[in-house]
Amino acid sequence: MRSPRLWSVFRPLVRKQFDVIAPTWDTLRGPDSFAPFERALDAVSPPPARVLDLGTGTGEGALAIARLYPEAEVLGVDLAPAMLAEAERKTPPELRERVRFEQGDASALDQPDATFDLVSHANMIPFFDEVARVLKPGGQALFAFSMGAGTPIYVPAERLRSELGRRGFTEFAEFAAGNGTALLARKGDRS
Numbered sequence: 001m002r003s004p005r006l007w008s009v010f011r012p013l014v015r016k017q018f019d020v021i022a023p024t025w026d027t028l029r030g031p032d033s034f035a036p037f038e039r040a041l042d043a044v045s046p047p048p049a050r051v052l053d054l055g056t057g058t059g060e061g062a063l064a065i066a067r068l069y070p071e072a073e074v075l076g077v078d079l080a081p082a083m084l085a086e087a088e089r090k091t092p093p094e095l096r097e098r099v100r101f102e103q104g105d106a107s108a109l110d111q112p113d114a115t116f117d118l119v120s121h122a123n124m125i126p127f128f129d130e131v132a133r134v135l136k137p138g139g140q141a142l143f144a145f146s147m148g149a150g151t152p153i154y155v156p157a158e159r160l161r162s163e164l165g166r167r168g169f170t171e172f173a174e175f176a177a178g179n180g181t182a183l184l185a186r187k188g189d190r191s
C-alpha cells in the first residue's frame, strides 16, 4: 500500500497464496462474515449503477451487491485466477448479465477515471489513489472487515478517514455488525 516497489515483490506471492486457498476459501467463512459489508451496503445512496468490488475473491461481495441492487452492473476484480474461477462457478444464471469477474491489480486498475458509483472492499488491502481515481464525484467507497481489528487484513477507521480525507472524501459513516466493522465514505463532488 505504501511502497509500489515492495508490492511488485509481494504481488506474485499474494496471488499464489490465494490461488492455493481458493477451493476451500468459502468453508473458512463464518455465518456472519459479510454482516458488516451488508450493513454498510444498505446505507449506500443513491442505488449504484456501476460497482467495482476489489479483491473480490470468490465473489461473495460482488454477488451480494448484485442481489441488493437489481439495476447495478458489478465488476469483481482479483489478482488470483483460482479465486475468480470460484466466483464464476458460484454466479447464478440470472446474475450473469450484470456480474463480471476479471483478473487485475487494485494498485493499477485498467478502468478509466470516474467510472464507478461504488467501489467496495471486503477484507482487502485498500489502494487509496486508485479508489479515488476510478470513483465518480459523489461516488462511495466501502471497506468491511469481517472480524474488525482481528481481521488478518485490517485498516483502522481513523487511518481510512485520514487517507480518504486527503483525497477529497467528505462524508464518513461507520458500522458494526456480527463480529466486524465497516466504513462508508463519499468522494466530494469536486474532487
Ligand SMILES: C[S@@+](CC[C@H](N)C(=O)[O-])C[C@H]1O[C@@H](n2cnc3c(N)ncnc32)[C@H](O)[C@@H]1O
Pocket (backbone or CB within 6 Å): 014, 015, 018, 054, 055, 056, 057, 058, 059, 060, 061, 077, 078, 079, 080, 083, 104, 105, 106, 107, 121, 122, 123, 124, 125, 153
Ligand atoms: C482476504 S481475501 C478476501 C476475499 C473476499 N473479498 C472475501 O472477503 O471473501 C483478499 C483477496 O484480495 C485479493 N488481492 C490481494 N491483493 C490484491 C490486489 N492488489 N488486487 C486485486 N486483488 C488482490 C486476493 O487474491 C484475495 O482473493
